[in-house]
Amino acid sequence: MIELVNVSKKYQEIEVLKGINLKVEENDIVGIVGESGSGKSTLLRLIQLMEEPTSGVIVLNNHLATTWNKREICEQQKKMSLLFQNFNLLSNLKVIDNVHLPLKLQGKKELKKAEKLLDFVGLSDKKNMYPAQLSGGQKQRVALARALITDPEVLLLDEATSALDEQTTREMVLLLERVHREFKPTIIFVSHDLNVIKHCCHKVFIMEKGCLVDNFEIQKESFLTDDESYLDKARRVLRP
Numbered sequence: 001m002i003e004l005v006n007v008s009k010k011y012q013e014i015e016v017l018k019g020i021n022l023k024v025e026e027n028d029i030v031g032i033v034g035e036s037g038s039g040k041s042t043l044l045r046l047i048q049l050m051e052e053p054t055s056g057v058i059v060l061n062n063h064l065a066t067t068w069n070k071r072e073i074c075e076q077q078k079k080m081s082l083l084f085q086n087f088n089l090l091s092n093l094k095v096i097d098n099v100h101l102p103l104k105l106q107g108k109k110e111l112k113k114a115e116k117l118l119d120f121v122g123l124s125d126k127k128n129m130y131p132a133q134l135s136g137g138q139k140q141r142v143a144l145a146r147a148l149i150t151d152p153e154v155l156l157l158d159e160a161t162s163a164l165d166e167q168t169t170r171e172m173v174l175l176l177e178r179v180h181r182e183f184k185p186t187i188i189f190v191s192h193d194l195n196v197i198k199h200c201c202h203k204v205f206i207m208e209k210g211c212l213v214d215n216f217e218i219q220k221e222s223f224l225t226d227d228e229s230y231l232d233k234a235r236r237v238l239r240p
């Protein structure tokens with residue numbers, strides 16, 4: 001469980017997060033939406049313990065994060081994985097080595113696990129390619145496989161579908177649903193795309209100017225019912 005109690009964050013004298021109270025239950029999928037500059041990414045950085053709040057407390061799995069030393073923070077961070085808009089793959093490493101990298105950094109081999117996860121995201125045939133040889137959607141699936149290789153308890157998605165087109169976004173959301181079913185992480189999905197949040201999340205928090213101004217359960221819709229192909233959609237929307 002992740003809980004923020006009256007959390008504020010200032011940079012110099014500017015308060016970019018103001019008295020945030022938020023609770024995310026284990027295995028839930030929640031969305032955080034808000035206009036640009038409302039504080040979404042800052043909130044994710046605090047949850048990931050990359051930065052400390054100026055005031056207030058963060059509670060992770062019933063422990064006060066503010067009381068942890070560096071080693072304990074590191075241990076906690078290993079239980080979280082982040083997926084970014086721009087994929088953050090290493091261009092000089094093959095796909096398989098990108099996926100395997102977090103384990104390699106921990107001194108573990110387990111190349112088979114990387115292969116299994118590449119298979120899970122449907123990219124086994126691309127394992128010896130380099131990121132530059134992949135489409136945006138494929139790169140994000142590689143990044144997802146890499147994010148899963150450490151068996152994270154929490155998956156933090158920062159605009160993870162924002163660089164993708166409509167069809168690829170749909171595929172990514174379906175894949176994230178599978179990830180949630182099979183690996184059961186808690187997922188926190190920051191996005192400005194309300195449609196993605198509606199199709200992916202059970203609950204949403206809405207931010208405005210550094211404040212959490214609303215939150216509610218979502219009547220989740222499945223993308224599965226919408227099986228119109230890109231070609232059909234383009235014709236329907238664009239043909240005079």
Ligand SMILES: Nc1ncnc2c1ncn2[C@@H]1O[C@H](COP(=O)(O)OP(=O)(O)OP(=O)(O)O)[C@@H](O)[C@H]1O
Pocket residue numbers: 011016034035036037038039040041042043192
């Ligand atoms: N390290 C920093 N130093 C100073 N100000 C910062 C820093 N990080 C973020 N800010 C400011 O905090 C505010 C919130 O930024 P943040 O990136 O969290 O918003 P956001 O909602 O994620 O925006 P976007 O959707 O555009 O990514 C902005 O005004 C930003 O300029």
